[in-house]
Amino acid sequence: MPLCVICGDKLANEAMVPNKLKRHLTLKHNHLANKPRSYFEGLLSEQKQQSAMLSKKVKVADKAQEASYLVAELVVKSMKPHTIAETLILPACSAIVKTMFGGEAEKEVRKIPVSDSTISRRIHDMSADIEETVCTSVKESEMFALQVDESTDIGGMAQLLIFVRYIHDVKIVNQIFCCKELKETTTGNDIFSTFSEYLKSVGLTWQSCVGICTDGAPAIIGSIKGFVSLVKRENSSVITTHCFLHREVLVAKTISNDLKSVLEKSCKNGELYKKSTAEVASVY
Template sequence: MFSKKVKVADKAQESSYLVAEFVVKSMKPHTIAETLILPACSAIVKTMFGSEAEKKVRKIPVSDNTISRRIHDMSADIEETVCTSVKEGEMFALQVDESTDIGGMAQLLVFVRYIPDVKKVNQFFCCKELKETTTGNDIFSTLNEYLKSVGVTWQSCVGICTDGVLAMIGSIKGFVSLVKRENSSVITTHCFLHREALVAKTISNDLKSVLEKVVKMVNFIKKSIAEVSSVD
């Protein structure tokens, strides 16, 4: 009897993490697990398998705070896995961008590319708040502190991709210049999306018309694919 109850508890914990994963992927409020998902699952299970099965489903912890903790646990696990893979690899490259969230706070977004085996992996690395200013020194200090905390060194970094703002590519106090003081062999590139945006602002009217038509066609194809996938 004791063993049986332990197994039920373990399955309830596992189910709780699965529910949290669905919540975070759908970008819904955490309360949806307790107000919608659990009642819906309970009703389905009771109808299909009876009251005893429903009682087991009701034991799944899905409160607001529980879902929040589950998401935090999964995020920490993913972070640890990525950092371990980056440290075990010989080289990695970073894509760095500073943006502003809906609250008006500056956020530093960093993506990493590394080769754990043979296949290249692109993964989200970290998001750090820039609390005061957004100078090149602030960006470098924030990212440098994070790399130290996870045990990653600049010596293994082979490339950095940024946009063309002064804080990133300034020759003296820019983020890239500060990184090259740590590792002079780092290769820097300008993000192609930013380059395309800059070109789109200066092209002639004829080319702009062609570009707009191409964008409309691509969006139409993407929309059609999404509609077909939803029907399937």
């Protein structure tokens, strides 16, 4: 894949078009746009030399750190307690490695840091890195749209969940943007102020927002103090839409018995179709 020798970003294969390469250079490295070709060739040569030197200096400790992050990723994806890495994963790996490769290899595996606090730090580091990457991509896109939902978690705390849609490398990207706790009330002003503070902290403004999709809750769409109304005071050109999934749920609650029976049959036939398709695919 194309690799920028200045910032190290990996670009899409489609970015090999000269105009797109020039766009990346002028947007992210405008202060170097007038440098001669020899300057960038020198950067490439330096990077190759540094990579060769680093490859010779790789130690077990570096591999242990990398393994620690990989274990933390597995833990968070499986939504298990952080202690599982120390109480189950590491002992299991040690037993396997000792059986397959002997005691010396087991000693090296035991050096991997996987304590409760370590896994927590690893997850925090990866989360911060992902957040920084998403925010950088949104800034480069220059415009974005939001999906806003406020709900209550299993602990009874109100959570504001926001997804973002933007253009990156000529592709439309959907990403989770942030999840913020609403500590006191859940009014439109609380939602607006909470997310406005987050936008400010990551260097974005409401002027770049082009659309907001909501679930239709009063605190969100209220005409005076609703979240959408407060946003439009900052940017009147924002387009608002009502999530079609929520609209379908609302319709299903008040649908007539005749139409409801048709809907149930359609859903049932759809599930049977998916099941039969999967069975046929498994055969082939």
